[in-house]
Every structure is written in structure tokens, then in C-alpha cells.
Amino acid sequence: xxxxKLILKWLDNNLSPQxxxxxxxxxxxxxxxxxxxxxxxxxxxxxxxxxALQAVLSKIxxxxxxxxxxxxxxxKVAAILAICFGAYYYTTTLDTSITTQYAExxxxxxxDHSQVNLNALSKITYNPKAWKVxxxxxxxxxxxxxxxxxxxxxxxxxxxxxxxxxxTKFNVKQRLNYFEVTCFEGIVSVEFENNKTQLKAGQSFxxxxxxxxxxxxxxxxxxxxxxxxxxxxSVPLKExxxxxxxxxxxxxxxxxxxxxxxxxxxxxxxxxxxALQSITQPxxxxxxxxxxxxxLTRE
Amino acid sequence: xxxxxxKDICDKSRFEVFFKQHAKSLxxxxxxxxxxxxxxxxxxxxxxxxxWENCKKVTPEKAxxxxxxxxxxxxxNEAAHQKVVLKHQKTKTSHHTNLSPEFLxxxxxxxxxxxxxxxxxxxxxxxxxxxxxxxxxxxxxIANLLGISTKAVEKRIYGAxxxxxxxxxxx
Numbered sequence: 001x002x003x004x005k006l007i008l009k010w011l012d013n014n015l016s017p018q019x020x021x022x023x024x025x026x027x028x029x030x031x032x033x034x035x036x037x038x039x040x041x042x043x044x045x046x047x048x049x050x051x052a053l054q055a056v057l058s059k060i061x062x063x064x065x066x067x068x069x070x071x072x073x074x075x076k077v078a079a080i081l082a083i084c085f086g087a088y089y090y091t092t093t094l095d096t097s098i099t100t101q102y103a104e105x106x107x108x109x110x111x112d113h114s115q116v117n118l119n120a121l122s123k124i125t126y127n128p129k130a131w132k133v134x135x136x137x138x139x140x141x142x143x144x145x146x147x148x149x150x151x152x153x154x155x156x157x158x159x160x161x162x163x164x165x166x167x168t169k170f171n172v173k174q175r176l177n178y179f180e181v182t183c184f185e186g187i188v189s190v191e192f193e194n195n196k197t198q199l200k201a202g203q204s205f206x207x208x209x210x211x212x213x214x215x216x217x218x219x220x221x222x223x224x225x226x227x228x229x230x231x232x233x234s235v236p237l238k239e240x241x242x243x244x245x246x247x248x249x250x251x252x253x254x255x256x257x258x259x260x261x262x263x264x265x266x267x268x269x270x271x272x273x274x275a276l277q278s279i280t281q282p283x284x285x286x287x288x289x290x291x292x293x294x295x296l297t298r299e
Numbered sequence: 300x301x302x303x304x305x306k307d308i309c310d311k312s313r314f315e316v317f318f319k320q321h322a323k324s325l326x327x328x329x330x331x332x333x334x335x336x337x338x339x340x341x342x343x344x345x346x347x348x349x350x351w352e353n354c355k356k357v358t359p360e361k362a363x364x365x366x367x368x369x370x371x372x373x374x375x376n377e378a379a380h381q382k383v384v385l386k387h388q389k390t391k392t393s394h395h396t397n398l399s400p401e402f403l404x405x406x407x408x409x410x411x412x413x414x415x416x417x418x419x420x421x422x423x424x425x426x427x428x429x430x431x432x433x434x435x436x437x438x439x440x441i442a443n444l445l446g447i448s449t450k451a452v453e454k455r456i457y458g459a460x461x462x463x464x465x466x467x468x469x470x
Contacts, residue, residue: 007460008453011431012438028464035463038413039432042385044330044339052340053318054325056347063352230307 007032010254097125100142102249103269105225112136112149119143119173119225120246143173145223148186160207161192170199171223178239179207184222228269234262240279241296248272254296257285308362311352318347321363324434324444325370331429332422333374334385346370364446385417385429409467416466420459427452428459 006023009015010032017025023029035194100106100118108116108124111131116124122142130137136154148154150167160179169187174177181190182198188203192196197205204215215233224231230243238259241252247269265282267275276287280296288295308314322343329339346369350362357365417425427445429438431452438456440450 004457008457011460012453013435014437016445031464032460034409035413035467036432037409039417039429041410041413042331042417042429042435044327045324047323047337048338049319049322052322052344053315056318056344056351057315059344059348060351063348167394 015245021206031195065299092129093127095125095127097123099123102245103247110136110138112151114149114154115147117145117226140172140174142175143171143225145171145226161190162283164189164191169222175239175242179205179208181205182218182223184220208239225269230269231266233264235264237261237263237283240267244275244279248275253291253293253295255295257296257298307354307357308350308359314351314354317359317362321366322347324430324436325366328367328426328444329374330371331385331433332371335421336375337374339370339374342373343406344371345373363444367444367446385414411468412470413463415470416463419466420462424455424459424462425456428463431456433447 003026003182006015006019006026009019010023015116023253026032036107054153056103069097089122096117098106098108100120100122102121104120106118110116111128112134118124119142120139122144124140124144126138134152136148136152138155139157141158143196144156146154146156146165146167148165148167154167156163156165156172158174158179161181162173163170163181165186165188168188169184170186170188171180171182171184173181174231179190179192182204183201185201188199190199192205192207199205200216202219204218206213206215213234230240230247232240232243236259237257240263241254242258244250244267245252247267250272261283263279265278267278269275272289276289276294279285280287284299286297286299288297308317325346326339326343329342333339343366346366349369350357350366353365417429420428427441430441430444431438436444438449438452441456442452445452
């Protein structure tokens with residue numbers, strides 16, 4: 001038996017008595033045994049199995065207590081429900097809003113079948129959910145004509161004031177320093193700075209720069225702008241030009257002209273030259289068109 | 300090895316038995332391989348906790364190699380393959396005073412040489428060799444624990460022995 005085999009067998013603690021003798025007779029017997037004996041000194045530090053087991057068991061305990069495995073799927077379901085409910089709530093309470101741009105008009109039917117004509121650069125917002133429970137209320141920025149079906153109170157809230165009706169036709173115009181309500185049918189109640197005013201068919205309520213303006217009764221059945229004409233009765237030129245800008249999507253520059261001058265008249269929405277003439281001729285002005293800018297000067 | 304009659308060890312008492320059987324050898328294995336810097340005891344415990352958490356997925360036959368693999372990986376995650384130096388624990392000799400100073404000197408010298416030489420062994424050699432010499436484990440057992448063949452264990456241990464003797468001679 002060769003040396004390597006003997007040593008291996010010895011290492012494996014598998015020597016027969018005779019083989020052990022042979023192993024002892026090896027010349028490196030002593031050095032191997034010495035090496036082996038010293039090697040035992042590399043024993044790992046004492047390991048306390050029981051203490052370690054207790055530590056592991058207590059950690060396992062901790063984990064199972066805090067884990068709450070059966071709750072995890074519930075939390076997932078709850079989270080999904082919360083998101084769905086949140087999304088539902090958000091979308092249903094979300095206000096519907098309709099906006100028109102320059103030179104754009106649109107017609108809207110509200111949930112109660114009332115009709116709204118929205119003039120250029122205007123916006124209405126309302127909450128469809130509230131309308132379902134007969135709370136008829138909307139916010140208006142700009143100008144709109146309303147044909148309200150009969151029913152509960154119908155509120156038009158603007159920055160300038162609140163217009164309240166039950167079932168009627170009326171026009172509301174709220175622009176910078178300008179608030180005008182005209183009733184065309186039925187009765188309209190206007191609340192302005194805590195004062196309520198009742199308008200009958202044909203009557204108007206006009207506030208310009210914070211001052212109330214008396215206006216003649218009109219025989220029209222609906223506002224002129226629905227026929228693509230803007231009409232003014234004693235309105236400052238400033239507002240007339242602003243309306244012009246809204247209808248034609250242009251910029252008007254004035255040179256040395258008093259924009260507080262009152263203007264009565266009309267301009268069409270269909271032809272910019274005719275429209276410009278209808279404003280400039282009565283006031284004896286001249287106009288020059290450069291791209292999208294119109295310059296007005298004295299004659 | 301005990302017979303595995305059960306499908307898993309998700310049972311506390313079965314787990315405890317398994318722990319008592321293998322915790323110490325796992326700990327020793329980690330110690331021989333990585334030394335004591337990286338807290339082999341903690342890693343051994345962690346491996347058992349992982350086993351408990353995954354007890355449904357790990358069959359009893361696989362459980363032992365599972366904890367060895369897990370613990371080994373936990374160690375490797377931390378060990379940047381630094382050189383492992385194991386401390387030689389001086390065995391207290393009762394006839395301490397009877398020894399001549401020369402002998403003590405020589406003994407100390409030999410011990411230092413051995414410490415150095417063992418640190419030069421490969422991980423595989425060191426683990427197998429120390430399992431065999433320190434714990435008196437037989438080749439088959441070691442092969443079983445490390446998941447290698449008996450022949451490979453023989454090779455490692457004999458290789459370690461040869462290298463150690465050479466190194467000590469040279470030093």
C-alpha cells in the first residue's frame with residue numbers, strides 16, 4: 001500500500017491495525033501527527049446550539065407576528081377600492097367646463113336641456129352631479145345667451161354678480177369692468193353688490209366701470225350676437241374694441257384716441273373691413289391693417 | 300442522517316431537531332471558510348430563519364444544502380474575498396510549567412508557521428481539512444455537507460496536508 005493511501009486512510013480514521021503499524025513506520029509519521037495535533041487548535045469558537053436556536057425561534061416569532069400574512073391581500077383589495085372610489089369621486093365631482101377661443105362661438109345643451117350660446121373667448125363651468133339633483137348652477141366668464149327650461153332656480157354666477165331665473169331667455173355679458181344682463185323672456189333676477197334687481201322681458205341691467213347705466217327697453221327676441229352682429233348702445237369705445245378683438249382674433253392699437261368715448265352701433269362678425277368701417281366712420285377714425293394688428297388713428 | 304418522513308419542516312419541533320443537527324456544522328463551516336470577522340453565527344441563524352420562511356418550498360432532503368448555500372451566499376455578500384486568518388487557540392496544557400523554555404519557543408514558532416500556512420490554503424482545502432482534523436469528520440460526511448464527491452474531499456484534504464507540510468518546512 002503506498003504512502004498516500006495510508007495517509008488518506010489515516011485521515012479518514014479508517015486504518016486496520018496492520019495498516020496503522022505501517023503508517024507509524026512512515027518516515028513522516030511524526031511530522032504528520034504533529035501537524036494534525038496542532039491543527040486542532042484552529043477549532044472554531046464554541047457555538048452554543050441551544051442559545052442560537054432560541055435566538056432563531058424568537059426572531060421567527062417576531063416575524064410571524066408582525067407579518068400578518070392574511071391581512072396582506074386585504075390591504076391590496078382595500079388599496080384598489082380606495083383608488084377606484086377616489087377616481088370615481090374625482091371624476092363625478094369634477095366640473096365640466098366649456099371654453100371658446102377668439103372668433104369662436106358655440107352652443108351647448110345643459111343636463112336639464114337648457115340651451116347656452118357661448119360667445120367668443122368665454123367659459124362656463126358646472127358640476128353635472130349637482131345638476132342631476134336639480135341644483136342648476138353654473139359659472140360664467142365672458143358672454144352667453146341662456147334659454148332656460150322651466151324648473152328649479154337657475155343661477156349664473158359671474159365675477160360681477162349672480163343672475164337668477166326660473167325659466168326664461170336672457171343674455172349675460174361679463175367682461176373687464178363690464179357687466180350686462182338682458183332679459184328676453186320671463187323674469188330675471190340680478191344680484192349685484194348685494195342689491196337684487198328684477199328684469200322683465202326687454203329690460204337690461206348694465207354696469208360699466210362700477211356705474212349703473214340705464215338702458216332702453218329692447219324689442220329683440222334674442223341678443224344680436226347670435227346673428228353674428230355685436231351691437232352697442234352708449235358703450236365706451238374700449239369695450240367695443242375689446243369685443244372686436246375677441247370676434248376677429250386681432251390686436252387693436254389706438255393712437256391718441258379717447259377710448260372712453262361712448263359708441264352706439266353695430267359691427268358684423270363676418271367681414272372685418274365692413275366691421276372696421278362701421279366703427280371708424282361714425283367716430284371719424286382711420287384704420288390700418290398690418291397682419292393681425294389694426295392701428296386706429298384720427299382722420 | 301435521520302429519515303425524512305415528513306413533507307416539510309414547517310413544524311416547530313421538526314425544525315428544532317433539524318437545527319440541533321446542523322447548526323453547529325454550518326457554523327463551523329462558515330468559520331473555517333470565512334474566519335470570524337463576518338459574524339458566522341449571525342449568518343448561520345439567518346440561514347435557518349430563511350429556511351423557516353421558505354419551509355414550504357424546501358424539501359427536507361434539500362434543507363441541509365439549502366442552509367449551507369444560503370449561509371454561504373450571505374457571507375459572500377459581505378466578504379470581499381479578503382484573506383482569512385484563523386486564530387490558533389492555545390490549548391491549555393496542564394504540565395505547562397514542566398516544559399523547557401526552548402520547547403515553548405519552538406512550539407510557539409510552529410504554531411505561528413501553521414497559522415500562516417493555513418491562511419495560504421485555498422478556501423476549499425482549508426474547509427475540508429479543518430472539518431476533518433478539528434471536528435474529526437469523515438470524508439463521506441464532509442462530502443455530504445459540501446455537496447461534493449468523497450474523491451474530491453480526499454483530494455482537497457490530502458492537497459492541504461501536502462501544502463501545509465511544504466510551507467512549514469520552508470518557513
